[in-house]
Amino acid sequence: MSASAASWPLTLAQDAVAYWIDAWQRSVLMLDVMRERSARYETHAAKLAPHVLTFDCELMLDGRTLPRPVNYVLVRIKPPKGVTLDLNKRPFVVVDPRAGHGPGIGGFKPESEIGVAFKAGHPCYFIGFLPEPIPGQTIEDVAIAEAVFLEHVIGAHPDAEGNPAVIGNCQAGWAVMLLAALRPELFGPIIIAGSPISYWTGEHGKNPMRYTGGLLGGSWLAALAGDLGAGKFDGAWLVSNFENLNPANTLWSKQYNLYANVDKEAPRYLEFEQWWGGHVLLNAAEMQFIADELFIGNKLSRGHLATSDGIPVDLRNIKSPILVFCSKADNITPPQQALGWILDLYSSVDDIRVYGQTIVYAVHETIGHLGIFVSGSVARKEHDEFASNIDLVDVLPPGLYEAVITPKSDAEETNDLIEGDYLVRFEARTLDDIRAYGGNDPRDDREFATVARLSEINLGLYRTFVQPWLRPCATEAMADAMRKLHPLRLQYEMFSNKTPYMQAFDWMAKSVRDARLPTPKGNVFWQAQCHVSDAIKTTLDAYRDARDELFEATFHTVYGSPLLQAIVGLGGAGDEAYRPQPITAAHAALVREHIAHIKQRVAEGGPREAALRALIYLRMPDGAIDERGFNVLRALRREAGKGYTLEEFKRVFREQFLLVLIDERRAVAAIPGMLAKEPDLARRMEAAVRRMIDAVPAKTEEAQARIAEVERLMALAVNEADERVAEVGHKQPPSGALRRARIHVHAARAKHQ
Template sequence: MPKHSTIPTVPTFADAFAYSLDAWQRSILFLDVMRQRGEQYEKHTAETAPHVLNYEAELVVDGRKLEKPVNYALVRIIPPEGIVVDPLKRPFVVVDPRAGPGIGGFKADSEIGVAMKAGHPCYFIGFLPEPVPGQTIEDIAGAEAIFLETVIARHADADGKPCVVGNCQAGWAVMILAALRPELFGPIIIAGTPLSYWAGVRGQYPMRYSGGLLGGSWLTALTSDLGAGIFDGAWLVQNFENQNPANTLWTKQYNLYSNIDTEGERYLGFERWWGGHVTLNAEEMQFIVDELFVGNKLAAGEIRTSDGTAIDLRNIHSPIVVFCSKGDNITPPPQALDWILDLYDSVDEIRAHGQTIVYAVHDKIGHLGIFVSAGVARKEHDEFASNIDLIDVLPPGLYEAVLEPAREDIEGRDLVAGEWVMRCEARTLDDIHALGGNDIEDERRFATAAKLSEVNLALYRTCLQPAVKAAVTPPMAEAMRRMHPLRLQYEIFGPSNPLMGWIEAAAAHARENRKPAVDDNPFLALQENMSRQIVDGLEAWRRTVEHLSEETFRTVYGAPALQAALGIDRNADRPRKPAKSHLHQALLETRIAALRAGVAEGGLREALARALLFVGKARGGADERGFEAIRRLRRAHPTASQLTLPEFKLLLRKQYFILLIDEEAALSAIPKLLPEDLEERRSGFNALREVLQASGAVTGDAAERLERIERLFGLESAAVPFVARKTARERKTS
């Protein structure tokens, strides 16, 4: 919004006339943008496969032609002129939520854009507005598995499996498939994805109460029945917009009106995607609400496929990158991250399952900005794409991705490709707890709401559903969809409205004779003050409604009588927790025994990997500069470059677990792994030191550990930099 003078001045007739002319011209230009939005909406909805991709694409697999047809498709993104992709780099596959296809490639600075800039081939999984009759969420997962198999076959020589990016609700779909078919995935990036649907902080994030306040999922079934078996996705968008009435009812339009000379193109670009409402089969939406939003069954391992297979997120073998934001009231950090607390009791348990989880928490970006903001794309998504191989080879555990500006004077600046340096720092479950979450009483309240939802849904299906289905015909359902307020707001300003016929010519005349009021016009200041008061009023209304909703939910579903009637055990420590697997424990013990037996197996390569992990452990994480130094060493030494990235990952993981099981035995065995040639040992040690120093001098505990490795290599202490040795000795005497 423009900034206007706050110095009070006495309005003159000239000020009033100038403002009136400016306001009239802005009103005409505003209506013209609304007219263009209506035309854009009609053209977009008339397309067979509408999307907002900023890139050309070629169809690879049409999901409608599969054995179990779905309205999804796999396309290859054609690199624009000037962008060169490396076919040997792992491909990226971007999956958007069932809302507006293409947001992952909405603009040049996007998830697809930064991945191609980093040299990765890119694919996109999109969808058509109308579902194939009878398709289910499980059918879609099966189709996406075929899509990934196709990508893997097309890039058989790539240095790793595809990196799959799941935005918002596509994230949980990707995680479900990865739990069922872990062999198809390289690293997984889930952005703004809810996985723990009940989680939140008291006084914040009220959307999680919606299901309980509406009595559960019976309303979803009713809406689908009123749509003749089709759920209108416009209702999901409506729920989203209801979370911010100030922006929905005023700010978005006022920002366009007050900046009409510069804001039109950006506004139309966003509305092209935002107005692309899609539909879902009743079965699809009911699954989403019952199993996820209200039931919260995914992290608990309570969802089963049609053949009885339990979906357990602990089966995922690939690194998982979770990107969320404190400014996101749709998928706040607890909903994005508390599935980790549901599944695991400690970081050691995460390691025991061989999982690597990296999370990044933005301070303020909103839900949509996580996938469409150019600033986020240039920072977080760019760093994830540039360092996806580093993430892939991280030892199992929990990490936070910390991004720092890549100043010109930092150590190893030539090893950093972009404007930021990414460091993955080790974290514990306490760090996840610190972001906020539910207590046991809150968990019981949500469990009560889920039970009541099951009761109400059964009552609806028994008493009302037959009558509703008999009364609603497909033409009636289509008419109701077209009358949805979100669709009407586009069509009422579109070309089908004869009252809009004069706007285009009037807007052209207004542009030719445009005379905006000067910034210090007192009427502009009055306009801004009125706008702020409207926003403040709507914000006060939002806070009041949210507080009332929360207290109502807590009171109703916290009632002991209701909990007892619905069978909620008030003595349980936690209402639901995924079961531990005795088979996994037995396999783990067998694996530990095998690792103990192989502690002295290998050569210089294994010794260097073990030493790197031992020294790096003292630093509490990994830095992209160290990984880039390893890359360069691999390219410089032919024998090292023979090791592929997956082989390097396996090497690091094996040595990491050997260290984890018995660190002293692992270190004592290093001399047995070394060659007899002293120069070969020295060369290997110098390479190790070069990697460790890529992100700065080796100091403190890390320096002491490096000195110990040097002694195990049988080299003179002079090989260690004097500064590092001095720092280590000072620590001993301090």
Template sequence: MTGPFSVNPSAGAKAEALFRSDLGDYLIDVAQRNVLMLDVLRRRGDNYLEHVAMIAPHVLGFSFEPVMSGRNLPRPVNYWLVRIIPPEGVVTNEASRPFIVVDPRAGHGPGIGGMKPDSEIGAALAAGHPCYFIGFLPDPVPGQTIEDVGCAEAAFIEAVIKRHPDYPGKPCVIGNCQAGWAVLGLAAARPDLMGPIMAAGAPLAYWNGKDGLNPMRYSGGMLGGSWLASLTGDLGAGIFDGAYLVQNFEKLNPANTWWSKLYDVWSQVDTEAERFLSFEKWWGGHVLLNREEIEFIVEELFVGNKLTKGEVKLSSGKTIDLREVTSPIVVFCSWGDNITPPQQALGWVTDLYASDLALIAAEQTIVYCIHPQAGHLGVFVSSSVARKEHTELTENMDLIDILPPGLWEAVITPREPGQDYADLAAGKHVLRFEPRKLDDIRALGLNTAEDDRRFATVAKLSEINADLYKTWLRPWVKAVANAPSAELSRRLNPLRSQFEAFSHNNSFLRGVPALAEQVRRNRRPAAAGNPFLAWQQMASQNIAASLDLFRDIRDSATELLFKQVYGWPALQQALGVSDETARPVPADRERGVAELEAGLAGLRQRVSDIDANIAVLRAFMFVLAAGKSLDERIFAALRRLQKKHQSLEGTTLWQFKAKVREQFFMLRFDREEAVAAIARVLQKQAPPISLEEFHGILTAAGPLEGEALARYERVSRMFPDHAPGREPPAPAAGTPPPTVRAAPPKPAAQRRRPGTGTRRRTAPQK
């Protein structure tokens, strides 16, 4: 039968062949993925609407109990403090050091530091520490300032201290990104408040970076300074939309923003949907700042770079000087972070201190750890980072707290099977601290003098533009801006509207859930070897490469224009910028050195004024100083000793820290006399441990070699049980260090609760 309505058998066969071919399988797979992806976007939109409707939205992955609200303080703010409830099977010790995680308020909502079980909070809980979290609400309290937030955080930390009276020291405070510089500023204003501080991915030297790698630092100059942030705050009726900060982050990587992020989910929609939805819940939770807050951040920090110079002033007139921080500072950053590169995370150290001796004279301990590749968010939220860097740093925070003054690098290496004393190191890695110099920070690639002049020119021009705007334009803008128009503008922001457009509010998507469910029941993914999947991946790579090329051209053009405009000598001269005024640094960068040198006479007089306990401690430090690094296993051996004798005078962490620092100075400035005093004391008093025990602790990280072995042999001859020509054998792995003889306790009148003074001083004084 033939005719216009006849069926061609060969056509049906071709259709069936196509249906059963690789192309047919791929087309069915793509059609199904399109439906499932549309459903993922719908779920994302619904999650967004549910999230923003919450009174206190967050993405914390842990249960918690409220402790304190910043709205009830004399200077109310939108911050709050909660106690993290350990998950089932995790036990914390109320007498151990509390940890406080402060989340960044940089456009997103709170919770990034505890969104996953493997996180900063998870690491602290797993190590047995009580853990607290400082978060915030989406809307600021009218009139609140950055200083008000700092006062609230100080009240929160004081509340945590009161909740743990059995712990004699201070809490460890972790500040992520924006919270990092905020916590350090608070520590400078209140030096007695905190124990060790970890600044993770926190920018502190805002102008630093490397050409061709860190284009974000040019943004202020290309916008003419800080005036645009003021304008945006005025148009928002006194409120700055944090979504604009998020847009700046997204512009850094257009390939990921416009293509890869969504393509990765679409191409693996069966497995990637939940991960994507979890992250987007945080990424889309934009929060607001007061105009006064964003003006402070941009004018004082991002463009002004005034924090390291000590030019940031409080309402009382007091200036914030980071050299007043007495707590050990841990800086965690990454080479893969294009928002806070290592130069910005660490460059402030060379701004504050002109020499290594100045850093030591300030009695400051700074530890840094640089990840090879994690991105900015990976520093806080990556599971692999949390299981390695955050776990190791958290578990060894007590060791960091007693490190002698100076600059140290934390080096983390895998723990090898059968390694000596491996039981003394928790987890799968071993942490050691290697001494560094300020030249090691400079070697990271800090700004040249030409770079500093360019950024100083931006800062000067920004001040002029800000004054012009606030004087002539602000009254007109405030006259036409109002709350309803500001709310409409925020809702129409592309970062918000993209979520709401794909939600149940869109009537065209109401049938998607049922269709997606039908697709899941009849899912037919293409085989892994389907050639069209390879073509799809190649096409995606080409699109991403094209967007990367656009980014590179854009960033190169921006950098070139920035250098040409702000490197113009005539403009620099007109604004009064010179090499002498370009780099904002404190006036006296050798502060404390003269005081330290003047106190050497008194130091030498006290070298011999020690007992057997201090003599052995000094002997430990003398030998370990030759090894060029401190291993966590050595500290673990010492802590086992302490746990057996809590009543031993001078063995609390705080007292031990003070003694370590004092012996550090004695060995540094009068080493030979300090070592000779060890022999004189041990001839008159029996050492608290035997030579074999002394050797076992020293070799907890491995056998002694080279200079360390030579120093040990010199010291070993001072012990009364020394056997000439024989080095004591190390105790078997896992054997706890032996007991020590306790010295008689001091009278109660001589005891003092640690941390009650305004500033610790163990260095020699005049």
């Protein structure tokens, strides 16, 4: 028998002793972390305005003082030490979701949406909320309050170039879009991160949350929860829905990761749980609106939502650029729900342009829903690029683009034109690129329309036969007791210092830390623990998959039934209410008038307009705009003279884009004449265009041919302008060279015409 074979019983015994000492110590430390979590929960809940912002802030406006009071507030975020703000830059306003948790996730850590905006030199504001709603407040009241907040921010920055950039996180995304459709003049670029707007859309075999409303029989349960809550809806139920999506994480992985790595995991765990456990309340009417109009009715996405005054909420009214950020790994807001509204409202990219809209989307491959807001790597890459290039987003011509972010190459000669560690490029896309992510077919939409009809019926039955006798029985004391007994709150109470047995873990944990003996990862019992954990997680994942498949099959069986669809009134003209609204005749006539007006301006403008037109013409074959080219355009804007504001630059840039798009040949042929109007400025513009060409090399043969064409036209135009100045100055007839140059220019113009 070998020595190693003979010693294995001793080695096994040593591993067992080491593992069980470590396991006991980890158990004590974990229970102490749970005790600390409960203490933080109690301290956080006792605050008047609990939040998890890591930045200092000061109150600017309190929504409770408005004519239609709400529990929302506007605060100014104070820049941390070492940050210098540029008051000429547009402010950023971050709006957090009221989806069960408290506010602050947008500034949860230094590397966050607020942090990267500060890094780019922008002033920052935050719209948050208090845990208790104002009695009687509605979603419409909240929108009115947020409009007042934005007006205040705009007034506080009179020298800023452009209106505020507004970030709507998760559920705040649809709230921001709703307000922007009603008050488009208040907004600069809009960033909606992880925001579900098209609630029906998804893929078969995925996105099980969208089936929940149908499987529960509609929104009557939201009304029941509101009535039992004495007119308030407990946000803890929304959090429960999120947790039910991933039982492996909820029931096992989250706590096991703390137990297995308690020496280093505790700070991150406590920080996150402080936000995750900060449950807030909504008025029952607010939750009913969200459930009926958005979750089940899907009315915002399809243009069928209206205010209490009958004003339609049409997302096509938004004039600011919209940047949609989502992830393929997000099981709460998958790309189909984040982007599906584009397919609901438009039949082509030309439709988007007709409404003068600019839509940009960025799709992450692996990050989960919460990572979109709290991940440091996402903040350093995506959010940093969005913040540092927000002016580029603002001046993009109307259309559909994808933001493609790639690491900066050390060998790149134009690195001085790239801010940060990444290069962002906006590539032109079509609606087929959105469809490629998957979505509904007409049969799916019909099933969800059936859910909406059945929900209205069930809600009507509940309000007629149950609500009248239930409401008088539901007291505030009973509602408060039910909230305290919610399972998500009980887990904090169980480990509270108020319980005698938990108080002992404070001093026990201190003793354990002094004598800590972590087991090596090669310990056979540690490895067995890991295998058991993996098996539990696999089992729970298998349960989740089987449950989701059952739910999906049940949904399609029930709501795909022609009999049920006929009973609820779907069929023929009944389907029209669930189809997107077409372009109105009045809007089409307005567009035709606008196009005719633009065509009349084909020869108007001077060298700066000619330079922009030339650059647009050059880059159209590549179908992309990146930050290097935009930084050259910034220099061109500065060289164009004082008083050329960002808004003016945006207007001219978009007008030149439309001219090239509508009548390319005439637009290009007019470039030499426009340059010749101001010879000195023309030379500077020609140099700027050459820098642009050098900064962003052409990718296609067509683009290279256009470069040669534009260079020839610009050179001839500048030469003609120079000789025209000399001719006027010396009163001499044109030279042979001048005559030949003019012949070339006229020939070039004739070719284009």
